[in-house]
Amino acid sequence: MERERSRHFYITAVIALIGLMTPYTMGQSVTEPGTVPGSIDDSLKCADYISGYRAAMKAGDFSGALQPWRQVLAGCPSVSEELYTDGELIYRGLFDRTGEQEYIDSIVMILTQRTYYYSNKPSNDLHKAEIILELAGDDPTYLGLCYNILAEAAGSFPEQMECRHFVQMATVAASLYAMGIIDGDEMGNAFVTAIGTVDKRMENNIAGCSNGDDLQNMETFYRTSGAMNCEGLETLYGEKLDRNFRDTVFVSKVFSMTREAGCTRSDLYYNVAVKMFANERSAKNAVRLAELNAAAGNNDKAISYFTEAYNRDTSSIARSEVLIRVALMELGQGKRQEARDRAEHAWQLNKSNAAALMLLAECYAGAELGNTFDNHTAYWVAADYLDAAVKADPSLRKEAEARIKIYMQNFPTREECFYRKILDEGVIFTVGSWVNEVTRVRFRKE
Numbered sequence: 001m002e003r004e005r006s007r008h009f010y011i012t013a014v015i016a017l018i019g020l021m022t023p024y025t026m027g028q029s030v031t032e033p034g035t036v037p038g039s040i041d042d043s044l045k046c047a048d049y050i051s052g053y054r055a056a057m058k059a060g061d062f063s064g065a066l067q068p069w070r071q072v073l074a075g076c077p078s079v080s081e082e083l084y085t086d087g088e089l090i091y092r093g094l095f096d097r098t099g100e101q102e103y104i105d106s107i108v109m110i111l112t113q114r115t116y117y118y119s120n121k122p123s124n125d126l127h128k129a130e131i132i133l134e135l136a137g138d139d140p141t142y143l144g145l146c147y148n149i150l151a152e153a154a155g156s157f158p159e160q161m162e163c164r165h166f167v168q169m170a171t172v173a174a175s176l177y178a179m180g181i182i183d184g185d186e187m188g189n190a191f192v193t194a195i196g197t198v199d200k201r202m203e204n205n206i207a208g209c210s211n212g213d214d215l216q217n218m219e220t221f222y223r224t225s226g227a228m229n230c231e232g233l234e235t236l237y238g239e240k241l242d243r244n245f246r247d248t249v250f251v252s253k254v255f256s257m258t259r260e261a262g263c264t265r266s267d268l269y270y271n272v273a274v275k276m277f278a279n280e281r282s283a284k285n286a287v288r289l290a291e292l293n294a295a296a297g298n299n300d301k302a303i304s305y306f307t308e309a310y311n312r313d314t315s316s317i318a319r320s321e322v323l324i325r326v327a328l329m330e331l332g333q334g335k336r337q338e339a340r341d342r343a344e345h346a347w348q349l350n351k352s353n354a355a356a357l358m359l360l361a362e363c364y365a366g367a368e369l370g371n372t373f374d375n376h377t378a379y380w381v382a383a384d385y386l387d388a389a390v391k392a393d394p395s396l397r398k399e400a401e402a403r404i405k406i407y408m409q410n411f412p413t414r415e416e417c418f419y420r421k422i423l424d425e426g427v428i429f430t431v432g433s434w435v436n437e438v439t440r441v442r443f444r445k446e
Contacts, residue, residue, distance in 0.1 A: 046076040050083075057086065062093035077117060084114035095135060104135050104142065122160035125149050133168060140179050147172045147182075147190075154193055163198045163209040170194035170218050174225070188227035194218055196236050203240075223260060230263040238268055245275040252276075265295070283313035287325055294329040302329060320350035327359055336363045337434045354393035358400070361385040365407055369433040373420065376412040377431045380439040383407045411444040 049068040056065035069090055072083060087110045095103035108131070111124045129149045136142030150169040153161055173190035176182045195218050201209035222228050237254045244250050251272060258269045270292050277285040290305035303326075310322045327342035340363040347356035365382035369375055386400040386407070422429070427441045 043076065043079075046072055046079055049075075050079070053086070053090070057090065057093075060093075062090050062097070065090050066094070073113075077113070081114065081118045084110050084118075101136070101139075101142075104132065107131055107135075108145075122153065122157045125153055126161065126165055129153075129165070129168065133172070138175060140176070140181060143172055143175055143179075144181060147176055151190065154197075158197065161197075163201055163206075163211070163214070166194040166197050167214045167218065170221075174221060177225070177227075184225070184227040187225065188222070188229060188232050191218060191222045191225075191227065192232040192235050195222060199236070199240075223257060228257065228261045230258070230261055230266045230268065233257055233261060233263060234266070234268045238271075241268070241271055241275060245278060248279050251279065281308075281312065283309040283318055283322065286312060287322060291325060291329070294332075299329075299333070316349040317353075320346040320353045320356065323349070324353070324355055324359060327363075331359070331362060336367055339363050340434075352392065354389045354396055357385045357389035357392060358396065361389070361403070361407075364435060364437075365403075365410075367433075367435065369431070369435060373412055373416045374432065376410055376416065376444075377429065377439075378435055379407045379410045380429070380442060381431050381435055381437045383442075384437075384439055408442070408445060411442050413446065414443045417441060417443065 049071045053065040053068040053072065056062070056068070069083075069087055072079065073087065077083070088107050091103045091106045091110070094100070095107075108128050111128050111131075115121045115124045126149075129146045132142045132146040132149075136146075147169065150161075150165060150172065154166070154169060170191050173182065173187045177184065177187040195215065198209060198215050198218070202212070202215060222232075233254070237257075241251070241254060254268070255272045255276060258264065258266065258272060263269050270289075273285070273288050273292060277289055286305045286309035290302045290309060293299075293305060294302035306322060306326045306329075310319055313319065313322075323342045323346035327339040327346065330342065331339035340360060343356045343359040343363060346353055347360070350356075361382040364378045364385070367375065367378040369378055383404050386404050390397045390400045417423070422441055425441050425443055429439055429441050431437050431439060
């Protein structure tokens with residue numbers, strides 16, 4: 001079933017609770033059920049009722065304390081802020097004895113009414129959230145209300161929230177997501193806000209934000225939940241990456257996260273690649289930057305980084321791999337002859353690099369050498385190199401044979417060969433133009 005969702009989602013039961021918690025409209029007060037508004041006008045009576053409910057509380061009689069406390073709330077709601085503290089204690093005592101959820105509602109209402117008379121909304125709202133989490137368990141209605149409170153606080157007064165509140169927001173969001181009440185985007189936003197805030201405060205040594213396990217647990221869940229995306233990672237780590245690029249552990253973590261989220265074409269991933277190369281000017285890191293630039297069409301930068309990689313590692317195996325990468329880039333640009341030259345060089349450097357032979361086949365297959373017959377002869381050479389690749393590395397047999405079947409459909413026909421006085425298969429033939437390879441004749445199977 002489709003659900004409309006937004007940052008402050010509301011389900012029917014949550015709306016009912018919120019309605020209960022609105023204590024006043026303009027000029028009109030709402031008091032506890034069972035009380036008579038205005039029944040106590042005399043401050044002396046207020047004092048008597050206060051004395052009465054406090055005596056009952058001292059004796060542990062929360063049921064006996066409730067009615068006189070309600071009388072004070074009805075007649076003297078602004079007598080002191082302690083009235084609301086006492087009310088919370090009374091309802092908490094009753095809840096502990098009975099487990100009735102109506103007492104949770106009453107505590108939430110008391111805190112709302114306390115805010116009306118004595119302000120301090122941030123403190124009271126955050127306390128509401130903690131009370132709900134502590135008493136309501138995994139009830140989806142109360143979890144929804146708790147999430148709304150914390151999400152609103154994060155947007156309206158985040159500086160009043162402690163790190164534990166952001167951890168609570170992420171935890172509740174995860175539970176609601178598991179219940180199907182909020183979607184992945186909403187949960188992801190909650191985790192980005194929580195992780196980003198806690199991480200920044202820990203970085204700045206803010207008091208109350210020293211639990212690295214909380215941060216790590218949130219990051220781990222975010223990475224494995226399916227909600228991690230490129231936008232969220234950019235929000236979390238874009239600026240921090242520039243500040244902390246010498247922190248190789250951090251850079252490595254962001255590198256892994258961008259790959260896990262499929263963000264290898266994002267600006268953040270490129271920025272990570274730059275930082276990795278700055279920290280370690282290795283051939284591997286240079287090749288990564290070269291390929292990213294090649295994919296973006298920045299060919300001059302790509303060649304520059306490929307050259308850097310080639311010069312960084314002088315081993316024949318490493319250089320052979322670099323040349324293969326360059327050849328793939330050039331082939332993608334339609335530069336078949338240049339790619340062929342690179343692949344040949346790669347093979348000469350490392351005769352175990354069968355990928356060079358596979359690439360040579362690609363360079364020749366589809367090459368335009370002149371007329372139709374000449375173009376078809378290039379497929380003979382392509383098939384030869386696939387055969388050679390299998391001999392060098394038998395694990396390539398399945399891939400090579402599949403490609404050979406495709407190439408065979410483009411061999412010259414018997415008729416094409418007949419007009420050039422080629423009558424038999426197997427005879428030696430030299431493919432001309434820039435290919436300049438000796439091969440043998442094979443007719444297309446028709």
